[in-house]
Amino acid sequence: SQTIHQWPATLVQPVGSPLSLECTVEGTSNPNLYWYRQAAGRGLQLLFYSVGIGQISSEVPQNLSASRPQDRQFILSSKKLLLSDSGFYLCAWSARRGRVNEKLFFGSGTQLSVL
């Protein structure tokens, strides 16, 4: 069965510090991978998605970047965190081919607080 691992669960970082959140998927090959963010009291916002190694699409301009060094690994980074980067970050995957019954599977999330 497929599983998605996301860590850490919580993170407190000072403004201006770097960030690296990692997500890995097991039990599937060639997944689409996604990073979402949920700010306090707000909806889920798609930040990045990837359809393959080294292929990253950004949905919104921001202080963050994403990388996919391996097929089942997705990393969210920042060189210098801002207060506005605080939020609940979620990694997700879906099967590569766009079949009608495709679903998104989410990780357990990382609660990031930038102070």
Place this chain on the structure above:
Amino acid sequence: DAKTTQPPSMDCAEGRAANLPCNHSTISGNEYVYWYRQIHSQGPQYIIHGLKNNETNEMASLIITEDRKSSTLILPHATLRDTAVYYCIPIFYSGGSNYKLTFGKGTLLTVNP
């Protein structure tokens, strides 16, 4: 993708059926209706989806009107663990390899003891 309208919040008594409405009057013929839910501090979870016909699985039932302009998610016997934000998401299936979900504000369902 079609725009959706959901009530911001609903209450339901434990053990009773929870009926969550969603209006998607601008939905196109190629858009499926997907439902997800998000329990507090967790990632969203897929519930069910449909195109035209009513659907049922182990979690819920989905009733789609004949004109497809609205749908209702039914949790037949709500439990306290069903307290969550429920998202109705029309998704256009293009057959391509990209698959993006755009989450709205959803409905906060509170199941009361």
